[in-house]
Structure formats: C-alpha cells, structure tokens
Amino acid sequence: MLDEQKAYLCFCTEEDLQKERARATAEHRQPIYSGKCRAIDPAEAQRRRASSEPCAIRLRIPERPIRFHDIVHGAVEFSNEVVSDPIILRSSGMPVYNYVVVIDDALMKISHVIRGDDHLSNTPKQVALYEALGWPVPEFAHLSTILGADRERLSKRHGATSIANFRDMGVLPEALDNYLALLGWAPTGGTREIFSMPELVKEFSLQRVTPSPAVFDMEKLYWLNRHYIKESPPQRIQKLTLPYFLPLLGGPLSQPQQETEKSDSSESPDVYKWFASVIQLLAPSVDRLDQLPEKASLIFNYDAKAALASPDNAEVLGWQNTDAVLARFTFKILEDELAREGKLTPEQFKKIVNEVKAESGAKGKELFHPIRIVVTGSHSGPEFDKLKARAK
C-alpha cells in the first residue's frame, strides 16, 4: 500500500497530535488528523525512516464520500471530511486492532459483519481499508444497542448481562433466544411471539431488524421463561433445578426439626422421586429456576410460631372467622386417626376441611387462608390436594 500511495509514513509525535486535536476542538472543528505527513515525498519519507526516525503508517482516506450498505440501516454515507487517516501500523511496529480484524475477516472470507452499532462510526475506515487492499467489502449489519430500564447502555450494574448470568439464574436457553430475537425484530404481521430455535432459523431476517435502541425488559423474559418451563419435560426441569438445592443439603434438611422428611427420605427407596414431585408441583409458579428453593421452603422448613408471628399473615389472622376456623381445624386434625399415624390422605383432609367449613360458616379465602397458614406457614401456595399431607 505504501508503494501504491494508498498509505503513507507519518512522523508526527504524540504531542503534536494532541495539540492539533485540542486546537481543532477549541475552534469547533472536527478533531481529525490534519494530513500533515501526506505531502511528504515518499523517497524522503523512506530516508527518514531509514535513519530510524520513529514513524507510523497511516491509511490514506480517499478524497470522496465513503459509502457502504448496511442491512439494518440501509445506505450509509460518510463525508471524507470527517474521517481521519487512521494509523494501521504503530511506530512500535504493532498493528492496530481495528484494521487487523479487517485482514482477518477478509482472509476468512467473512461475508457478513454483524455487530453493535457502536461500530458504525468506524466502519468507513474499515471500508476504506478493504478498498485500498482491493478486497471485496462484506455486508454489514449494525444492530442497535440494548439499554437498561434507565435507558442507559446495558452494563453490569443492570444485573445479568452475560449468558452465564442468565443460565445461573435459571433462565432456559430457549427463553433467552426467543426473547433476544424479539428485541429489535418482529415477524411479518408482528403478532407472533413464541419461536423455537428452528423456527427462528426459518423466520428471522436481518432485513426486519429495527435500527432503534431497545430497552431490556426482564418481565417479558420471565414470561417467556415461565412458558418454556411449563413446556419442558419434568425430568429436564428437575435435572436443571438440582444444583440450586445442593447448597441447602447439610443445611436446613439436617436440622432436628426436619425429622419427618429425613426419615421419610431414608425410608424411601427413591428420594429423587419425592424431590421430583416437589419440583413438578412448584416449577410452574416461578419466573426462574433459582427461585425454587425458596418456594420449596414451605415443605422443607416449617415453623408454626414464625408463621403465626409473620407480618404477612397478620391480616388473615385478624379476620373474624379465623379463630373459629382454626379451633375446629386443629381439634379435628388432632382427633383424626389417620393424621395421628401420619397417613393422612387428601380425601380425609378434604373431609375435615368440609366439616370445618360447615361448622364455622367460613368459605373461600376465609376458610383456606387460615388453614394454609397453620399447615404451610404461608397463606398461599399450591393446591392442598397436591401437597403431601402433613400431620402435626
């Protein structure tokens, strides 16, 4: 490129350039390189280099607008007035990253360069390099920036930003894929939202990607995640969930108060089956898999005193019928044969509840909230039928 005058040696020092830039800014001009060394006679330049005067190599940006095509943005044009002659080889002899990638991409015959639109502004320099080298310019697609809820560029302080973060939170890959596809893209018609990977491969097109920046919406991601959790075979969810429970083993589970479960599990030939049923029961109600241990706490950790003292439950406990309901309920449970032997069946439980209902006159929330508090420690949760009956 030096021989063809497509590049030239630049002897400007760092200070020169800095001063130049400062002046340009002060005078409200575009702070680009003046092109001072462009005019140096090539033979003269070679002599100076031979005499070991430090120099860098600059690409000569042509004296005409630089145009290129972008799949997302359409025709893009930059005036050469605003594009500096970029240094491609530093005085240290080290090439500059931004131009090395061009060589690399060209050598690998990259057909499409798809990247964030923060690269849009240096694209003209790269295009100029392709042209100087006489290589075909690839297709570009500059995707819009993803912003946080505060409309600032997504960063660590917005929470999860890497794929690994999302995986660790228990966001299924297909949910993330689906969500990301929907950020900045919509199918023709714009009404379909659920897309599997194969469907995306078929439907997705860069041409339909919006150029405008998009705010990342966790809630919508969770919606998709809930969808895919429900769609998944239970075994898969169980397997994926297991790691979230591991830190808990040796914790609450081994506490003395967990006697029931402990003996239960050691007696049972397959603890796993029991665990699986718990997961299957709770999985449909979480946004992410890492929330499952907390959801499961009503089964693993039960503390009646804490439940009665909890502010969350205070309102329910203050209701008019609550005392009547609880008095009858506890009485009946304590009297019940099956319950005493720890063999309470859903049918029997239901029968007891119905009796309480009839005797206390309470129904709906008034009936079930108090009972739930006593039984599970919380006034809401999965259906009783599906809960393993617990006698106390």
Add this chain to the structure above:
RNA sequence: GGCGCUAUCGUCUAGGGGUUAGGACGGAAGAUUCUCAAUCUUCAAACCCGGGUUCGAUUCCCGGUAGCGCUACCA
C-alpha cells in the same frame, strides 16, 4: 464541540398518505379453581415538537429537541 444513529402505548413492537393505529409484556377489572399462580374475558394506555409537500399527514421532506454512540500510535 464535531459527526453519526435513533424516535408508535410504561416496555418490546406491527403498520403505513385517508385505519376504530394491531399484537405482546406489564397494569387494572371480572370469570374460574380451596388461596396464590395459571387460564379465559374485558378495560386503560402511543404516532416527540415545529414547519413544509399534499385535498389529506402518525406515515414523505426539512429543522428542532431528546436519547444513544463514535470521535486514540485502546481492544
């Protein structure tokens, strides 16, 4: 400062010279199940501003404003 990109409900978006401006998330209300969740139904919610062009602009053009980005012998 210069240059660039962008601009439809709170959010993601469809649409496009004349539309009741469509869908989804979230929100609200209702139905329903023993509660919550789920589900179903309903509702509220938007074309940034100003000029043009036009019989008619949310749509096309220009300007403004705002947000973001790029302005290195960084990667």
